[in-house]
Amino acid sequence: MRDDLRDRLTETVTRQGEPRFLGYGDIWESYPRFGVMRPELGGFAERGKYNPKYQVEPRK
Numbered sequence: 891m892r893d894d895l896r897d898r899l900t901e902t903v904t905r906q907g908e909p910r911f912l913g914y915g916d917i918w919e920s921y922p923r924f925g926v927m928r929p930e931l932g933g934f935a936e937r938g939k940y941n942p943k944y945q946v947e948p949r950k
Contacts, residue, residue: 919941919943922938924937
């Protein structure tokens with residue numbers, strides 16, 4: 891039963907194009923953030939801007 895459920899889940903999320911499952915879940919890091927930025931932590935900290943490091947090419 892567990893194998894059947896795992897296979898069904900795998901098929902479903904693959905069909906739906908779930909980025910976290912397909913290996914490009916970093917896309918969630920690319921969206922603009924509008925909360926308080928903390929540049930002292932390092933990394934990208936431009937409020938309201940897309941993080942270019944995580945931009946992906948559009949799927950065709």
